[in-house]
Amino acid sequence: MTSTLDETPKVYGLLAEFGTADELVHATQSAAAKGFSRMDGYSPYPVGEVADALGFPRSEIGAIMFIGGLCGATFGFVMQYYLNGIDYPLNVGGKPMFSWPQFAPITWELLVLTASLSGVIGLFALCGLPQPNHPLFNVPQFARATRDRFFLCVEATDPQFDLTTTRDFLDTLKPLSVAEVPE
């Protein structure tokens, strides 16, 4: 293995720290206006305006759950009719084999079950979780992202990213601190 020790350490991005949610919203909007596209905001509770400013106005969860629920309900309904009506015809009180109203409760329960589970799996899959470690955790002050601080990270993959100029730009947003995030 060739040594890479003499090279400059790789950088994940630059992390600016803010004291309030409104400052983070403002900073994200300014950075977006400046043309940065590869960045993310971090906050102890959801701040919708940040996601809006990042250009993520709508999540995929609704569609995933709709499709999941539809599949579950269809499966549930067809399963009940097939098992009780075709594969092993069961005559209960002389009711018709296709007694669909009596299949409604289980169809509904399976709809809720599959929609919920597909939503949960969808959330974790889309967010790339579980991910126990992340470059951001290398920055000590980032521990306060779950406490009382708000962070904006401009990532090194951004085409406009440059350690010096981006840091200068972030400084104009009056952050509490700006830190380099090692990869």
Place this chain on the structure above:
Amino acid sequence: MATVIKPTTPGGPPAAKTYSAPTQFAPHPEGLIAGNHDLATLGDKIADVSIQVTPTPRAWWMFFLLGFTLLQGLVVGVGYLLYMGTGVWGINQPVAWGLAIVNFVWWIGIGHAGTLISAILLLMHQKWRTSLNRFAEAMTIFAVMCAGMFPLLHMGRPWLFYWLYPVPVNFGAWPQFRSPLCWDVFAVTTYFTVSLVFWYIGLVPDFAVLRDVARNRLQRTVYGMLSMGWRGSAIHWRRYEKLYLLLAGLGTPLVFSVHTIVSFDFAVSIVPLWHATIFPPFFVAGAIFAGFAMVIWLAVPLRQFYGMKDFITNKHMDLCAKVMLGTGLLVNYGYFCELWMSWYSHSIYEWDTTLQRIWYGPYAWAYWMLILTNGVIPQLLWVDKLRKNMVVLFFVALSVHIGMWFERYVIVITLSRDHLPSSWGRYAPTEWDYMLFAGTIGLFITLFSLFVRFVPMLSITEMRELLPTAQGGRDGHAVMENAK
């Protein structure tokens, strides 16, 4: 930054840590958060219990040991039941359901308030839900665990429970999907699973808080794994909120459907007084009634012994009492409706069974016990002063617990009086019935005590959002506005 007083001096008693923000804020306009909190102090106050900074109150040990002792009753009760069979219970013909079903419905009813608080009140933009939803959801999960045990054991051979599911096995028979008992299996399983994931999704950001304030490697590892590496990214939050909202949206009809299906277990039969269309709404109202009584029961010690009065304020207790009073009136309307319909229907079976139930039957005392505990005593809550008195509230909730248990007892015991006098019978629970019931109470107390000690008992994330903007929050739960 908050004033942090280092909690312990070695050897000496732990110094009480105070949680107060350095700047003085105006009191919360709606009285939903007391004390003087900012983002940090609020999170610390809740998180410190889970990371064992807050000294464990002596009362915690008393609750835990009580629960753990009763839990042994469950072990013995289930062990003996599996060894001997369901004959050790008091069930017989005609009363084939007995206490097992009474307790099943009682527990699952208690569970429903958790979903009501977290899902329905969220959809209705009720900010006061935020202080209650976490431990109410825990209550739901533990109550459903207790509930599920009864029908399973009642099957006699619980190891064959998988026959209830459409599992392809070589005997080639399938479950009977037109039966409410089969619907029940799907409803309760779905309810438990969805409640669990809803609870866990709410907990993920809070586990991340615990990971970041953990005091040792073990805590950091365990909470870190449970948090799945959550880092509060705005993109993740957006998806998270949408999921949370949709789960609430699904949970609301789910809770209604589950208790409707539970009531179908009775209502779809042709037993007099069971065969009634009032059953589903009446059961759902009863469930919420019982569940709020349990929320009050759990909130009082959390306030008293864990000092959570800052977050579960008198306002919350007042609102819970009002919901209990309101749903109690619906339940009483259900009792009236039962009487009215049996008289108005001119069905001799309905009317005679009613008279047996309320007047000359052997279990008429149980009916009047029910009216006293569910109908009369909760009316105390009309008085403003009594609603704000925790002792009174606690005893009214106790009365509701007893009343709701008797309600199901009265319903099940109707089996003793059928259409034909030749098939009449009597029923008395045995000590094994009571031991199992006490055992599930023990299971509930044990699990809840452990929950309070190791998991954030209130939602840190949502409480922070509830803080007014000046205190660092977003002035209320913004899930509805941001869930896209």
